[in-house]
Amino acid sequence: MMLDIALYLLLSTIISISTIMYILFTLPLAFTYKPKSSQSDIKRSDITVLIPVYNEDVSVFKEVINSVKREDLKFVVVGDGCDDPYRKIVESAGGLFIKLPKNGGKRNAIREGFKYVKTPYVLLLDSDTILPENSVEKLASKLSDDVVAVSPEISVLPGKSKIAYHVSEMMQRLREISYRALGKFKSIVSLNGQCILVKTDVIRPLIESEEFNSVKLWRFSTILGDDRQITNYIYSRGYKATVTKDVVVKTKAPDSISGLLKQMVRWYRSNNFFLIKEISDGTLFRKGVFYMFTVLYWYTLPLITLANYGLYTEITMRHIMMHWRFFVKAITTNPIRFFQYMIISKIDSTFDIQSSPVNSMAHHFHHYILHSIDPIGIMLFKSNKLSVDIIVFHYFYVFHTLVGEVSTIASAIMILTILVYTRKVRGFALGLLAFPLMFMADIFAVMTLWRQKKWSGRS
Known part of the structure; x- marks a missing residue:
């Protein structure tokens, strides 16, 4: 058994x-979790x-300020290098506006x-987030x-791009379900x-520390992820945080x-940074x-999947290079029939492969390419003898195939659950x-994670 094939299977x-484990635990926990409420003083x-x-979009900012005023809350707005028209909107609503140079x-x-x-509690609010009543x-x-x-x-509120809106909405629903499951254990990845x-x-x-000004990890630093840092700090102090479904705020999707x-x-840059820091x-x-399983699954899955696809590509290309004469001859003799076989043989293993020379060549190629990850297929092609190692790998391959099918079914159930939950077929x-x-996005974020010592923020 070649190392790359064994690693691919693993x-x-x-x-x-x-x-399977993530979906099996997340869905039941998410839909049975009911956070406790108490009469607040x-x-x-x-x-x-x-x-x-x-x-910020001025019209959106006006709605935000109006929602805060409606709740009868004192508020402070910090103009980060900006002034009017934000100052006029804030001061006309009775708020305090602070301009930074x-x-x-x-x-x-x-x-x-x-x-x-100066109050016992502070509500950190983005300039595009509208508070609902009560x-x-x-x-x-x-x-x-x-x-x-x-x-x-x-x-998520629609922006100029329908695709950006629907993708943003899907991401929020995925996050929402996962956060509800984590809430069962009073553990969340990050406050919103x-x-x-x-x-x-x-x-x-x-907030007053130098660490908040620029989060450091070894010789690197970031100004991203203030919400993640606040969350981690709360837990490090022995307290907890939560996200509640009883209140839903609206925020605008990107316009493109x-x-x-x-x-x-x-x-993803922020999340990967804080994962390493955590x-x-x-x-x-x-x-x-x-919590540990969930975040590791979220942020390592794309990397493992990329490595997996890379291995599959390497295995396939290696066998193409080893038997390129069969490949070229089959393509040049009857390309339509050859590709038809390559597709159908994945679906119907009883396909007649002995009826023509082209099929015979495709049969040879089929063993080395399509079934290159099947240890029994490889070894039986070379020898009629079976060793203990081959038998072990055979059963592992069968197990690999079985869990792959179950994983596909579980993923389909997850997607259907989101569809039913959102009730937005359109x-x-x-x-x-x-x-x-x-x-x-996650792959690109990882690939560019260490290229710069400091990243730009939302601006």
């Missing part, structure tokens, strides 16, 4: 088993809303705005002695940075596919076994583009 089996006067703004990023804006937060009481009801931070779930209600004194030391991809790459500082292990097909786009 990796594809790991992918299939991990997918938090008053509206105990909360300050902090909104950093930079180059130049664009320094969301983290810097939050840090400066925190100087004006959302503050519902969010506050999820807080307790150990749960000191809460975020709502996210609903668009809207976070948190106890001020718990995170103030972090390129904008969506940039957003996805930014997210492993190195031990945070990953403090959030529980299910645009669902476009939403499925989220899977290849997430795969490409």
Whole structure:
């Protein structure tokens, strides 16, 4: 058995088993989880809303400010290198506007705005996130002695691109289901940075620290992932955080596919950075076994899948190079018949392959290409003798095939569950583009992870 074939079988089996386990645990946990609520004694006067703004759509920003005013909350807006028309909108609504001389990023804006937060609780709100009515009481009801931070779930508003909107919506629903499952164990990957209600004194030391200004990992640093950092800091202090489905806030989808991809790459760069940091500082292990499995599955699956496809391609090309004469002769003799055989033989193993010289050559090629990952197929082609190793690999190959089929069925159930859950048949097909786009974005993010010491933020 060649090493590349054995490794291919092993990796594809790991992918299939991990997918089955993830779906098997996530779906039941997600739809049986009911977070506890309590009568909150938090008053509206105990909360300050902090909104950093930079180059935001003015009409969207007006809606955000109106939603905050409707909730009768005091609010501070930090203009990150910008002034009017944001200042006029804020001050006319009774809020405080702080202008920073130049664009320094969301983290810097939050840090400066925190100087004006004197209340026990702070609501960190993005400049494009609209609060629904009576959302503050519902969010506050999820807080307790150990749960000191809460975020709502996210609903995506359509932008200029339908594809970007449906893909963004699919990504949010996937994340929502996973977060509900994690919520069963009071472990979440990250609070939703668009809207976070948190106890001020718990995170103030972090916000005022140099670490918040630029997160460091060895000799690298990032200004991305402020919500992930806040979440990890809360858990490191012995507290917990949660995301509630009782409140859903709206945020706008990117206006183009390129904008969506940039957003996805930014997210994956941040997530991969913090995954490595969580492993190195031990945070990953403090959030529980299910959390550890979930995040490792999320962020290593694209890499393992890429390696797996690379191995399959190498195995196929190696056998093409070894038997290229058969390949060339079959193609030149009857290319239509040859490719027809190559396709049909994958479906019908009883296909008559002895009826012509072309089929005979295709039969030879079939053994070395299509069945190159089947140890029995390879060995029986060379010898009629079976060793213990061949028998073991044969049964492992059968197991590999079985779990692959089960994984496919489980994935189909997951997709159908999302369809039923969202009840949005229209645009669902476009939403499925989220899977290849997430795969490409994660791979690109990993490939460019170490090329720069500091990354640009949302701006």
